[in-house]
Amino acid sequence: MTRDPRYDILFEPVQIGPVTARNRFYQVPHCTGIGWTQPETLARLRGIKAEGGWAVVATEETEIHPTGDCEPFHEGRLWDDRDVPAMALMADAVHEHGALAAIEIMHHGASAANWGTRLAPLAPSHRPIIYYSPVQARAMDKQDIRDLRGWHREAAVRSKKAGFDIVYVYATHDLSIAQHFLSRRKNDRIDEYGGSLENRVRLLRELIEDTKDAVGDKCAVALRFCGDELIGDDGLTYDGEARDVVEMLAELPDLWDVNISTWPNDSQTSRFAKEGFQEEYTSFVKKLTTKPVVGVGRFTSPDTMVSQIRRGLMDFIGAARPSIADPFLPKKIEEGRIDDIRECIGCNMCVSSDYTSTNLRCTQNPTMGEEWRRGWHPEIIPPKRSEGTVLVVGAGPAGLEAALAAARRGFDVHLAEAGSELGGRVIRESRLPGLSEWARVRDWRVGQLERMANVSIYRDSALEAEHILEFGARHVAIATGSTWRRDGVGRDSGFAIPGFDGPSVYTPDDVMTGRDPEAGPVIIWDDDHYYMGGVLAELCRYAGHEVVLVTPAAMVSAWTVNTLEALPIAKRLARMGIEVVPYTSVVGFDGAQVRLRSGLTGEETSRSAGALVTVTARLPLDDLHEQLRDRWEGAGIASIARIGDCWAPSTIQQAVYSGHKWARGLDEEPELLIPRELPFIESGRVQQR
Numbered sequence: 001m002t003r004d005p006r007y008d009i010l011f012e013p014v015q016i017g018p019v020t021a022r023n024r025f026y027q028v029p030h031c032t033g034i035g036w037t038q039p040e041t042l043a044r045l046r047g048i049k050a051e052g053g054w055a056v057v058a059t060e061e062t063e064i065h066p067t068g069d070c071e072p073f074h075e076g077r078l079w080d081d082r083d084v085p086a087m088a089l090m091a092d093a094v095h096e097h098g099a100l101a102a103i104e105i106m107h108h109g110a111s112a113a114n115w116g117t118r119l120a121p122l123a124p125s126h127r128p129i130i131y132y133s134p135v136q137a138r139a140m141d142k143q144d145i146r147d148l149r150g151w152h153r154e155a156a157v158r159s160k161k162a163g164f165d166i167v168y169v170y171a172t173h174d175l176s177i178a179q180h181f182l183s184r185r186k187n188d189r190i191d192e193y194g195g196s197l198e199n200r201v202r203l204l205r206e207l208i209e210d211t212k213d214a215v216g217d218k219c220a221v222a223l224r225f226c227g228d229e230l231i232g233d234d235g236l237t238y239d240g241e242a243r244d245v246v247e248m249l250a251e252l253p254d255l256w257d258v259n260i261s262t263w264p265n266d267s268q269t270s271r272f273a274k275e276g277f278q279e280e281y282t283s284f285v286k287k288l289t290t291k292p293v294v295g296v297g298r299f300t301s302p303d304t305m306v307s308q309i310r311r312g313l314m315d316f317i318g319a320a321r322p323s324i325a326d327p328f329l330p331k332k333i334e335e336g337r338i339d340d341i342r343e344c345i346g347c348n349m350c351v352s353s354d355y356t357s358t359n360l361r362c363t364q365n366p367t368m369g370e371e372w373r374r375g376w377h378p379e380i381i382p383p384k385r386s387e388g389t390v391l392v393v394g395a396g397p398a399g400l401e402a403a404l405a406a407a408r409r410g411f412d413v414h415l416a417e418a419g420s421e422l423g424g425r426v427i428r429e430s431r432l433p434g435l436s437e438w439a440r441v442r443d444w445r446v447g448q449l450e451r452m453a454n455v456s457i458y459r460d461s462a463l464e465a466e467h468i469l470e471f472g473a474r475h476v477a478i479a480t481g482s483t484w485r486r487d488g489v490g491r492d493s494g495f496a497i498p499g500f501d502g503p504s505v506y507t508p509d510d511v512m513t514g515r516d517p518e519a520g521p522v523i524i525w526d527d528d529h530y531y532m533g534g535v536l537a538e539l540c541r542y543a544g545h546e547v548v549l550v551t552p553a554a555m556v557s558a559w560t561v562n563t564l565e566a567l568p569i570a571k572r573l574a575r576m577g578i579e580v581v582p583y584t585s586v587v588g589f590d591g592a593q594v595r596l597r598s599g600l601t602g603e604e605t606s607r608s609a610g611a612l613v614t615v616t617a618r619l620p621l622d623d624l625h626e627q628l629r630d631r632w633e634g635a636g637i638a639s640i641a642r643i644g645d646c647w648a649p650s651t652i653q654q655a656v657y658s659g660h661k662w663a664r665g666l667d668e669e670p671e672l673l674i675p676r677e678l679p680f681i682e683s684g685r686v687q688q689r
């Protein structure tokens with residue numbers, strides 16, 4: 001297939017200072033949870049993006065000095081020359097596929113507590129560390145500023161030595177010292193680095209000039225800058241000080257990389273923001289500079305991308321998440337394979353990797369973060385080395401991915417689904433408020449499967465054990481999912497809760513399949529702590545009920561701190577008039593009154609409720625597997641495995657991963673099949689300091 005000429009504009013080369021990008025696809029800096037700890041892992045991950053057609057592939061934040069150390073988070077490091085070889089691995093991997101390598105050198109200033117190095121953090125003025133750490137940054141004196149400029153210059157020189165083509169100066173996300181100097185609320189200095197905007201911008205200007213002076217002959221110097229902080233005049237705004245800064249520095253950097261600060265504002269999930277959501281706050285930049293501009297907005301549609309360029313909003317299509325979900329996005333557009341693009345669903349499971357300091361993971365792309373340690377490639381999967389058909393029972397995210405990966409390996413695949421629709425939980429959940437884009441998990445996989453000659457899909461086909469024994473498949477995956485518990489057992493209570501067997505108790509499965517609470521007030525008992533309690537609260541509120549969400553945690557949807565959604569969820573619920581009752585357990589329900597126990601005082605109280613929605617835990621639906629136990633070996637079946645939620649209920653991301661891993665392992669010796677794990681090839685820690 002060839003490229004649609006409509007998209008030609010996306011493949012024009014663009015000059016950035018002394019270097020040229022081969023097209024307009026730009027992987028902006030993004031965290032991975034990997035950083036300095038696994039250089040080989042990171043090099044392979046970034047190299048695959050270059051292979052997928054991105055013209056520029058950038059690192060994550062890369063610390064320039066131990067006084068800006070953000071442990072326990074894993075970012076890049078260029079503290080001294082010993083870090084150069086590790087960073088060079090990545091630059092080389094990116095160059096191997098004809099892309100430019102960019103590095104975001106930076107100092108965390110008052111955004112990191114230096115837990116690892118135990119040095120005092122630095123800031124323009126005495127201020128606490130922004131992330132509620134019991135640590136303060138000390139005000140820098142003139143020598144500190146000279147030192148900082150020196151470290152930044154040295155890091156730029158090391159970046160060039162490591163082979164990078166683009167070196168960043170970083171001033172956004174509220175994570176960088178240069179932005180802290182810019183900020184009126186963080187900088188009350190009375191010297192030439194504080195006061196007027198001209199003074200507050202001085203350090204940023206100097207860092208850009210120093211970097212250009214140190215490496216500008218060979219490397220482009222990019223400025224990553226905040227178009228708006230979304231806090232009004234207390235911060236930088238697109239029609240206020242951010243605009244003034246762009247006017248002041250317009251032609252100084254070789255490239256402007258603009259976004260909304262902070263990270264939660266920049267990487268909003270699809271529950272809160274749609275493709276192109278940053279336009280209002282960043283489009284002014286291009287009008288004020290002749291230098292190329294890159295911006296982001298979770299772009300996955302080539303038509304939207306073209307529109308961004310044609311309307312003069314930006315020169316490059318920036319992407320972090322779309323490049324994680326599909327490292328081959330540019331290649332697919334180039335080759336006219338638009339339907340093959342695996343679109344990001346905007347769930348931020350990728351972000352949770354950084355928050356938990358673990359290898360990058362992605363709901364849509366199960367190979368992400370596994371390129372090195374498992375040798376997985378997003379587009380290439382080893383052909384089968386053995387014969388035999390595959391039967392996958394259940395077409396949720398695990399079953400769909402297992403079927404697809406097995407089919408891509410060349411197996412004849414049969415996929416049976418009890419319902420008339422494919423997609424399992426993804427379909428049910430994508431109908432909940434704000435989660436519609438999650439249907440992309442199904443859409444992409446079904447779109448691929450339906451075009452494959454070696455795949456047969458059977459809808460309305462609830463299989464029983466006898467069917468499976470008679471089917472004649474060599475490998476069977478049971479992907480029948482899980483069901484929400486009705487009895488209240490979960491984290492908070494290890495025992496069934498009295499009264500939960502009554503008629504006005506509802507589970508998420510009930511609500512998702514149309515058995516809605518008939519009368520309010522509705523109490524949501526959220527002992528799950530991810531998104532489900534919050535979205536069901538919204539749903540019941542939209543239905544007109546009074547809604548109260550009770551949680552033993554200190555806040556609603558507590559785990560969503562890791563997906564940057566905790567505050568937006570809390571705000572949305574508050575604005576909808578949904579009351580959240582924290583530090584509280586539900587301990588009983590008599591059909592009219594819900595009994596609550598305070599986790600703080602132990603006091604018991606009652607609240608009237610017309611319905612109780614219990615969101616606690618799930619149980620695998622693995623009856624089929626039980627029925628097949630001790631019977632399948634005589635039936636010519638070589639392996640039978642439970643995957644996804646049927647094996648261990650978890651996230652959609654984990655279900656997809658589990659299905660993928662199963663299909664990759666099909667030729668392994670039977671004893672290596674699930675439940676035994678496929679071994680990692682390498683930890684990727686080869687060059688660890």
Ligand code: ADP
Nearest residue numbers: 394396397398418424425463480481644645655
């Ligand atoms: P996972 O997240 O592990 O993929 P889901 O709950 O999303 O799990 O999907 C499980 C799917 O399996 C559902 O679509 C369900 O209808 C289907 N299913 C359950 N039991 C059977 C069965 N006996 N035969 C065929 N399909 C089944």
Ligand code: SF4
Nearest residue numbers: 344345347348350362
């Ligand atoms: Fe997109 Fe979710 Fe993948 Fe992140 S984890 S890239 S948000 S699909």
